[in-house]
Amino acid sequence: MKMDLYVMKFGGNAIRGKEAMMRLCREIAQMRSQGAKVILVHGGGPEISAEMERRGMQPKKVAGIRITDPETLDVTEKVLSDLNKDVVGCLIEAGVDAIGMPGYHCAMFVKKPPMKVVEDGEEKEVDVGLVGEVSECDPTSLMDLLEQDIVPVIYPIGKDKDGRRLNVNADTMVAGIAASVPCKEMLAITDVPGILMDVNDPNSKLDRVTLEEIDDLIAKGVISGGMVPKVEACRKAILAGVGTVRMVNGTDPECIVADVMKEGSLRGTVIVR
Ligand SMILES: Nc1ncnc2c1ncn2[C@@H]1O[C@H](COP(=O)(O)OP(=O)(O)OP(=O)(O)O)[C@@H](O)[C@H]1O
Ligand SMILES: [Mg+2]
Numbered sequence: 127m128k129m130d131l132y133v134m135k136f137g138g139n140a141i142r143g144k145e146a147m148m149r150l151c152r153e154i155a156q157m158r159s160q161g162a163k164v165i166l167v168h169g170g171g172p173e174i175s176a177e178m179e180r181r182g183m184q185p186k187k188v189a190g191i192r193i194t195d196p197e198t199l200d201v202t203e204k205v206l207s208d209l210n211k212d213v214v215g216c217l218i219e220a221g222v223d224a225i226g227m228p229g230y231h232c233a234m235f236v237k238k239p240p241m242k243v244v245e246d247g248e249e250k251e252v253d254v255g256l257v258g259e260v261s262e263c264d265p266t267s268l269m270d271l272l273e274q275d276i277v278p279v280i281y282p283i284g285k286d287k288d289g290r291r292l293n294v295n296a297d298t299m300v301a302g303i304a305a306s307v308p309c310k311e312m313l314a315i316t317d318v319p320g321i322l323m324d325v326n327d328p329n330s331k332l333d334r335v336t337l338e339e340i341d342d343l344i345a346k347g348v349i350s351g352g353m354v355p356k357v358e359a360c361r362k363a364i365l366a367g368v369g370t371v372r373m374v375n376g377t378d379p380e381c382i383v384a385d386v387m388k389e390g391s392l393r394g395t396v397i398v399r
Contacts, residue, residue: 129272131308132157133368134383135167135300136315137352138209140376142172147213150315150376151220153384154277158222160387163272165303166224167280168213169296171352174205189243190352194255194293202293203228206281213279224277228284229299233263233306235284235292258284258292260302268307297352301359305366312363313383313394314356315376320395321357323348334396337361360397371397 134154141147154164174192175185178201186193194202210226217224229235235258240251271278282299284292297314304312321343323330335343340357343349349357360371374394376382385393 129163129308130161130310130387131163131165131272132311132313132383132386133165133167133300133304133307133309134313134315135169135296136376137169137296137317138172138174139317140315141168144212144216146376147216148220150382151213151216151222153382154217155220155222156384157387158275158277162387164277165268165272165280165307166213166217166277167282167296167300167303168206168209169282170202170206170209171296173209174202177201177205187351188252188254189241189350190355191238191241191254191257191295192293193252194257196256199256199291199293203283203291206283210279210281217277217279222277223275224279225271226279226281229260229280229282229294230285230291232265232268232278232280233284233299233302234261235259235286235294236261237286237290237292256290256292258286258294259298260284260294263302263306265303265307268303295355295359297356297359301362301366304363304368304371309363309368311370311372311386312360312368313386314360314373315382316352316356316373317375317377318373319375319378320373321349321353321397325350332395333392334398336398337364340397357397364397364399373397 214226238257282294320331
């Protein structure tokens with residue numbers, strides 16, 4: 127099937143509340159009316175942290191990855207599946223047929239090995255707990271839904287081969303999917319205009335960045351926190367042959383994603399080999 131497939135992911139800071147969600151959903155409706163097919167993945171970082179705090183738990187992240195014990199996983203799954211219903215509801219309200227599902231309905235996962243992180247100038251190994259990485263993605267059911275003009279809406283909870291549930295970073299999830307489907311463009315919708323040379327200066331956006339430049343920006347600490355798994359996800363998608371990989375600002379009052387269908391659009395940061 128010939129199609130212009132856009133695989134998109136948004137986080138909780140980028141699209142916060144019903145109004146923002148409806149705005150994104152209307153843009154997706156517009157893209158579909160221009161012939162695009164869409165797979166949507168969502169995170170929910172701030173919502174998960176807020177719910178943990180409400181329950182007296184302390185959210186902890188290293189290099190953008192949430193340290194996940196069994197209790198954290200329970201909260202994460204509950205918050206993400208609730209959010210998933212809201213996203214599907216908004217798409218339907220915008221006239222887009224959609225079906226929600228957890229990541230384990232279309233992919234297989236393995237527990238993430240301990241991560242090497244630098245803390246206070248010292249390299250350490252940190253076990254982040256019940257966190258998963260995509261090991262395999264079966265695009266069959268996703269492609270079936272797309273053919274029926276339905277948008278799959280995926281929340282990043284995985285399972286390993288023994289059925290053990292794992293928390294998956296939404297950027298990691300979207301890259302696993304984008305890498306396994308005939309994807310024209312992968313879009314990471316976040317709460318900044320793109321990769322910034324100075325996180326506090328929205329005018330310092332890079333329009334285009336190479337993988338080599340990304341390595342350098344991570345080493346220099348210009349790219350940090352949640353931006354690290356995001357650029358790693360972009361790297362995976364590019365190496366898997368995804369046509370265009372881009373980061374855009376979900377809080378942009380003008381336009382979030384619809385513009386990217388224009389040839390040569392300079393929206394956000396495009397990551398290239
Ligand atoms: N060089 C950089 N340019 C832009 N943002 C950066 C940079 N370095 C670090 N960041 C941080 O990365 C954040 C985006 O990642 P974050 O994980 O917080 O959000 P998200 O992935 O969009 O949402 P979620 O984690 O809920 O799915 C930005 O808000 C910014 O604070
Ligand atoms: Mg993130």
